Amino acid sequence: MLASDIIFPASPNWYISHVADALPDGTLAIATNQAVTVVDAATRHVRGICSLRGRVTGVALGRGILCACSSDRGVHAFDLATLQQTGSHKDHHAEPCAVVLAPQLCITGDKRGTICLWPSPGVGPAKGMERLVPQREGVVCLAVSGETPDGIRLAAGYSSGTVVVICLEARSVLCNFRHRSPLHSLSWVPGSSGRCLASACQDQSVQLWKLSAERSGEAGQDPETAESELISEAAGHGPSREDASRLWTCVCAFPDGLILFSGPRGELFSWESSRQKPQRAALVHTRPIFGIRCVGSEHALTAGMDRFVVLWSVSKGAPPQMKWRLCSLGGHVTALRTDSANLACIGCGDNSIRFVDLMHREHRQHCWVVWKGLRTAATSLACLPGRGVWAYGLQDGSFGAIAANSADGPGPVETLCSRNHPGAVTSVCWLKLSPQVNGDTAPTADTPVLESDVVEGAEASTASKKGAGKGKKVDERRKGLVEVDCRPLLQGFALVSVSAGHIMVTPIASGKVSSVSSPLGLLPLSGASPQPSVAASWSLPDQDVLVAAATHKAREDSLEINSIQLFEPEPSGGLCTISVAPVFSAFAVVPRVAGVLRCVAALPAEGLEGGVTTMSLWPSIGPAGTCCRVLCGTGKGSLAVFCIPWPPPDVAKAAVHPDAGTLPSQALTPWPLEAHARLAHGK
Known part of the structure; x- marks a missing residue:
């Protein structure tokens, strides 16, 4: 991967004193998990990454050299120009947790109190090592x-x-x-x-x-x-x-007696000997700061628990001013989607979702972080085009929606239903239930807020906030999103969520009425009940079609059969009226959610060994008619592309008959397989 391709680095490590370092020329080094990320302060671009085998516990920069210590007791030296490792040693008997550079010396300290002096770090093998205790x-x-x-x-x-x-x-x-x-x-x-x-x-x-000024070490x-x-x-x-x-509290001293230090909640203060009271900068970090470093004599670098790296402009007589802020990612990326316009949504392992403005006028790293209301990591994301509403599914089986736009960012997390899946949500998608819904005239997250759209509960919440936080200013730009329920934006739509063996359809109810989720059953194949794995929405000019993939196994030792099934909304005179139906057995009747969806086509799908783990749709309209190419990734690393026409072929419609569930899969013609890459990935 090219260094210029790295937009969001990993999060700075926590609870270490030497989490970052800087040179006067603007070269920044940040300890990020098991690597050191090098950033150019002038352009805010990531120059590269120096990988280590253990968690980085300290980093230090010198002229042409970068040194880092790690939890595997190693101390490593890198050439700053090429970012290639030039030397290392493991002379510590405990984990080193502090590192600094002096002329021709790399000095590290460990948890047992040993201080190692490494002469000429990075030049040949580590020889002449000295220890102080x-x-x-x-x-x-x-x-x-x-x-x-x-x-x-x-x-x-x-x-x-x-x-x-x-x-x-x-x-x-x-x-x-x-x-x-x-x-x-x-x-x-x-x-x-x-x-x-x-x-x-x-x-x-x-x-x-x-x-004291007296010189020590002399006799007497x-x-x-x-x-x-x-x-x-x-x-x-x-x-x-x-x-x-x-x-955590950290401090950094500048020339002329200026000292920066942090507060317990991410505050940054500047102190001068001529002033008795420290000056407080505008709040940028929202959680403790773990590192403050000088970048020349006029700038400072901070890295905090909120996963932001911030460059400040520092001068005497004035509090620090933020120059730029770099967002980082906490944990592994668990989900990633875009709205095909200018917003990207990233789910991270730290139980947060980041909304990124890809077309921001100033910088590519502009983003918002949502974490309140998210109890576990987001495992699936989906955007409702034209509405600015995102669906999310979490590892604990819960799901919901977030309204977001590029002007004001995301609103609060909205839980649409109290019913959760028994396992992690593997996919979510939006499905249009009513043909009367027009995307051009429907309200969106960017639509001006009307008084009639404001939820009464939000007004009460606002009143209580005014009473509790007297004198606090409210951000008017975010007021509309924060106080408005996203349900009016979702009228005529349903949220489809999938977990291992379960598909839930949640039509969005208006007002204070709680949405009700209903299970969606799939057709059996060769007498084997289906285990849904993933679903996606296919948007047609007059309606939406739900494309679902399932795995069929009669017993543990039987052969695996995969199918792709299509569902369409039940026809009704207007907006769908929702009625809760009992769970129908796929062996008895045609699967459906009463008043919402019905199965219209189902056929086996070949080349999906290991089951479908991810799905992407590519609709097209050509001379041959309307069709959709379905790209499937499997649990064994294979890729397969199917071509599904609309309307579905007669053989697919015949499979929907209640008696078709007992037919052998060989009697049904599978979906057309256009391309197949067996074991394209190792996993």
Whole structure:
């Protein structure tokens, strides 16, 4: 994959002090799962990825070199120009969790308190390794100062709150001091000759330590001492031990005495010695920040738990200003769909859905994140064209809808029915039930909001929010989407959701009436009951047709037969009236959902070994008539393309007869197979 093709990198890692680093030229390195992602700050493009075998626990940048440590006890060096690994070692006996670069040195600290000094990292094998053990406790963070009269200094922060200052030239301890809570971050003040050190702790306190000017290590002189100046006080009401372990505070010092530090909920503050009170930047991060790094003297980089990487503009006398924000993906991508226009919807393993504006005027990474109301990861997505409403299915079997547009982003998650599938939802699609629904005149998510469309419950919710949050401003651009129920946009449609062996059809009810889901049975084949696997909607000029794939097995040891079946809405005078029907046996009558769908065609499908796992439709209208090419991916990695005409052939209609379920599959002509790639994929 080309580096320019990477639009959304993986999420920055959590609860590590060295999650990111930066160079003055704008080169950024971010620890993302089991890799280091290199980003160009000027263009916001991902230059490339350096892969490791374990979770990255720290990253550091130097002139022409990138170093990273990982959970497999490895320390690795990469050439920054080619991103190729040039050296590594595993001399740590515990997991290294902090890494910094000094001239001709790569310094790492592990959870047992060992600090390894790797000379000339990346140049040949790791030789001349030195070890220091100032404290027998876990190292949390490291910081290297600039040149001082007695050489370069290393500050090591420990889980107990102890800080040890070491002279790298003499390999000796200059001084040590202790905080009241575990340490999270250290940063030397540039231009202070190694005399000023900023620290941030778990109790949210930020301090500036000033070391004494006496030179240490000479006979007759005491070690250096440290005096602190409090920048930010610890939290007044101490959180519980469990909550405190989730807090994180980090700090970064700039020239001229400017210090940036983070708050418990993603706040970013700037402090100057001339001002007693820190200035707070506009809220961009919504969850704790794990790393702050200088990008030159006028910019700062932050990476947070909300999976955003943000570049800030920093200047004295003013709070930091956001310059750009890069969204990342949490966990594996579990579902991906587009609306064939400008919006893409991505389901991620962190139980969130991201809406991406592909045609944004400023940058490609512009997106919104939806997580409230999503209890598990999204396993399937589908867009209703022309309406701006997306259907989702979750791993826990629940499903629903989200209204979204490129101007205001997504609205709230709307659960359409209280009934869930027993397993993960494998596919969802929208089906038009009424031929009277016109997509050109129907309301969409972009339609102006009328007072009559506002749900009464939303008004009550708004009133309660005004009473609870006095003085808070409401974003007027999002007010319409947030407060309006998406059900009026879905009148005349049904949401079809599929899980292992179940198809549920949920016609959308209006107003406060709860939608009712009904099971849809499929035709048996050769006496074997069907197990639905996936379904998709085929849009015709006058109606929609549901295309469903199923697997048939009479017993565990019997041969597998696959079928593709077509359903159309029941004809009615107007909008479909929904009645709940009992679950019909596919062996007894023609499968249908009472008042909604009926089966109109069913035939075997060859070349689908392992069952259909995914399906894509390509409708076309030509001289030969209307047809739809159905691309199926199977559980064994094969691909197959079928051509299904409309109206269906007589043999497919004959298979719908109630007595056809007992016919052997050999007596039925299968759907025309246009192309077949056996074992096209390994899985």
